[in-house]
Every structure is written in structure tokens, then in C-alpha cells.
Amino acid sequence: MSRDSEDEILTDVLENAAEVVEDLSKELAELYQYRDLFFENHPLELANEKNKFVDQKKDVILEKFENIDDSQIPLSLRAQFLYLKGRCYNISPTYDARATQSLSKAVKLNPHLVDAWNELGECYWKNMNVKDAKASFEGALKHERNRLSLRCLSIILRQESGANKRGEATATIFKSVELAKEAVALDPKDGVSWTILGNAYLCQFFMVAQDTVTLKACLSAYKQAWADPIAKGQPDLYYNRGIALKYEECYDEALESFDYACRLDPPWEPPKLELNMLRQYVHGTNDLVRTKGKIKTKKLLQMVQSIDKKMIAPYGPDTKHTVGTRKNVTFEQVRLDALQEGDNEGKVLLGRVVGSIHSESAVPFTFAIVDESMQCVCVTVYNWADGRGAIIGDCVAVPEPRVKTHKLESPLATYNFKSIRVNNPMWLLVNGKRVGREQYASTRVTSTYQIH
Numbered sequence: 001m002s003r004d005s006e007d008e009i010l011t012d013v014l015e016n017a018a019e020v021v022e023d024l025s026k027e028l029a030e031l032y033q034y035r036d037l038f039f040e041n042h043p044l045e046l047a048n049e050k051n052k053f054v055d056q057k058k059d060v061i062l063e064k065f066e067n068i069d070d071s072q073i074p075l076s077l078r079a080q081f082l083y084l085k086g087r088c089y090n091i092s093p094t095y096d097a098r099a100t101q102s103l104s105k106a107v108k109l110n111p112h113l114v115d116a117w118n119e120l121g122e123c124y125w126k127n128m129n130v131k132d133a134k135a136s137f138e139g140a141l142k143h144e145r146n147r148l149s150l151r152c153l154s155i156i157l158r159q160e161s162g163a164n165k166r167g168e169a170t171a172t173i174f175k176s177v178e179l180a181k182e183a184v185a186l187d188p189k190d191g192v193s194w195t196i197l198g199n200a201y202l203c204q205f206f207m208v209a210q211d212t213v214t215l216k217a218c219l220s221a222y223k224q225a226w227a228d229p230i231a232k233g234q235p236d237l238y239y240n241r242g243i244a245l246k247y248e249e250c251y252d253e254a255l256e257s258f259d260y261a262c263r264l265d266p267p268w269e270p271p272k273l274e275l276n277m278l279r280q281y282v283h284g285t286n287d288l289v290r291t292k293g294k295i296k297t298k299k300l301l302q303m304v305q306s307i308d309k310k311m312i313a314p315y316g317p318d319t320k321h322t323v324g325t326r327k328n329v330t331f332e333q334v335r336l337d338a339l340q341e342g343d344n345e346g347k348v349l350l351g352r353v354v355g356s357i358h359s360e361s362a363v364p365f366t367f368a369i370v371d372e373s374m375q376c377v378c379v380t381v382y383n384w385a386d387g388r389g390a391i392i393g394d395c396v397a398v399p400e401p402r403v404k405t406h407k408l409e410s411p412l413a414t415y416n417f418k419s420i421r422v423n424n425p426m427w428l429l430v431n432g433k434r435v436g437r438e439q440y441a442s443t444r445v446t447s448t449y450q451i452h
Helices: 003-010 017-036 044-066 075-089 097-109 114-126 130-143 147-161 166-186 191-207 212-226 235-247 251-264 269-294 297-305 309-315
Strands: 321-323 326-329 332-334 347-357 365-370 376-381 395-399 403-409 414-422
Touching: 017 044, 017 075, 044 075, 044 251, 075 097, 075 114, 097 114, 114 130, 114 147, 130 147, 147 166, 147 191, 166 191, 191 212, 191 235, 212 235, 235 251, 235 269, 251 269, 251 403, 269 347, 269 365, 269 376, 269 414, 297 347, 297 365, 309 332, 309 347, 309 395, 347 376, 365 395
Parallel strands: 332 347, 376 414
Antiparallel strands: 321 326, 347 365, 347 395, 365 376, 403 414
């Protein structure tokens, strides 16, 4: 006698079990679509009500699942039924032990059920059980290379990298990027996978090297994610995109991203904190540049007039330098009012520091300089070691200054100032001397950002 026959004798098997499971599968798919596309069909003003509405619909479907005893489903369909039941429990943002119970039974009945392995991994993850979550996603990959397992493992590897030694952490982060890339390749239209890839690049920027190429790749991935209506409704996308935009110094877009993340998930604190810190930063920088450090005109004139042109000697016209792929580059000193927007190749700026900005993130180190034109501009320096930087009165030379105008007038912020970005502090001259290699920050950024 077959095991299926025994099952039919011992229990009252549903005659239409296949139809029941199929109907429940459709209802569950509609529930997830309702949740994932909530803001496609509802105004942002209902953000606080979203979870309540989803739970109400979940409870209706869950009652149907719980009215059926697992033993009433034939063995051939039971693993699928338990997977669907566990997935219904697991739609809640918080951990539900009933989901783990159902999904554990499902994978025992059918170890080849990839969807159940992935859902079980999500359950463990919600319960902060990273070890078993990782094992579940790896278990799914043993049966099929699928985007959900790959992108979840990408996130787990990023989380684990924080506890690794520097060399190991770098390798782990690169592996995280590769897994996210593979997930995207399996379905280029899946915006959630693009979001995870963007997050992996953002982690690489913070933890490996502050490379603007990496940051651009990150923002490109977020742009792809935004094309997917499901990813577009996730506050994480806007929060992480805001972080990337801030470091790209696109402050207006960063403010908008943080603000939108706040509106999508009003109780979530990180975007609120970032929005407030960035507001303080741009307002502080704007005031610093506008008031020229609040230094009195007479004192400011003395500071500017006492600039010694010898302070620029290492970049004098008789010296030649290699800049990127360009060789034998010579520099010409120019005033602030002669600089153009964007790159200023072959130019060098010399000015006095009139003040600096103290930011909670400490990255970048930001100060303002004034030169003989009496104009003022802020300088943002990345990779400058903690405790280093320029102080008021220092004479600073900036070769090939890249000028950018920041301007915004909106309810979020109002500012109008120019900045010069410096990615490598060793290009600077402070009081006529090059910034030493010992002042170059470790490639690992001292940041408390949690990339979601």
C-alpha cells in the first residue's frame, strides 16, 4: 500500500485539495501585490495605516488556512500548502514563530522547494538568527540559482563583513557585490535586486574605498530600481539613495530622498535623523560661506594680504606633475573669481581658511577659504584622517579645483553657495607643505551608517 493511500485512510483528505491550494495561492499573491504596490494605489497620507490594512486582509486569508488541518492535504501537495501558510504568516514586518514552524515542515517534506527555503531564511532573519538564515538561503541555492537567495546572501555577507579583519572584510564585500550582480542578471527588471546591488556598492564605498566611480555605480543601480513600482514603494531605497547622493554632494536630491523615505514610513527614525543632519550641514555651510566665517572685514583683509605666494611653491610654474593619465602638467595660480563651474585643469587656488563645519558624520572635512578676490568658497575634503584638517588662518592651496554651485529654495532648505571637492587630501598644500601620507585616512570609513 502506498503512503498516499495510507494518508487517505487515516484522515479526511480534501476532495478538491488541489483547487483549494491553487485558490489560496492566488489570494496570497494578491495580498502581497496589495502590500508591495500599496502606494501605487493609495496616497502617501495613508502610510501610517498601511500595515493595519495589510493585516486586515491577511487575517481573512489566514482564517482559511487555519480552518484546514495540514493532514487534510495530500502529501503530494502538503509541502506547497505549508509553504503558502508560512508565507501568509510571514507577510507581517515582525517575526512570527508560526511562520517558521510551517516553513520548517515544508522543507522537510520537500527539500527541493526553493521558495520555502527562501521564506524560511526570511523568517530566521526577522528573528535575528543570521546563521540559520544564511543556511536556508544557501540551501535554496543548492537546488537553484535564484535571485532572492542571491540578494539575501549579499546582504548577510555585508553584515558579516563588519566583524571581519580588514582584508577579509574587503573580500566579503566584493563577494556581496558579485552576488547582487548575479541576482540582477537573472531578472534585470526586478527593482529589489537593483536596490540590493546599489546597497552593496554603497557598502563598498564606505568600507573599501571612497571611490567616486563606485558611488556613481551605486546611484545608477538605484535609478534602475526606481523603474520598478515595487522597489519604488520601499523607504529603504530612498534612504540609501539619500546617503549616496549626500556623498555625491547632490544635496537637493538627497534632502528630497530622505524626506520621501520619511513620508513612506513615518515611524522610521534613520531618514529623519539624516534629513535633520543634512539640513544643519547645508545651512551651516551656507552661513559659513555667506558670512566668511564672521571674521571682521579689517581682520579678513589682513589675513588675505598676508598670504605668502611662496606657499604655492610646490605647484609653481617651474614644476611639472602627473595628474591621472596626464603628464608634465604645470599649474597657474588663479583667483576664486576666475574659476569656472566644473573642472579647472592646470589651475591652482591659494586662500586662507576662515572657518570649518563640525558635522556629526565627520565626513567630509569641510572648511571655507577666502582669497584676494574676497570671495568665499567651501572646500570638502574626503579621506582626511580623524583629528586632521585645516584650521582658521591656515593657507591652503588646491590644485585643479572642481567648482560646484549648490542652490535650493524649498520648504526643505534654502541655501546658495559654491564648493570645491577634494578626494585626496595629499593633493593639498597647507602652509606651503604637502599633506603627509600619515594624514590620509584608512580606506575604511569611520561611519555608523546602517545600509538597509
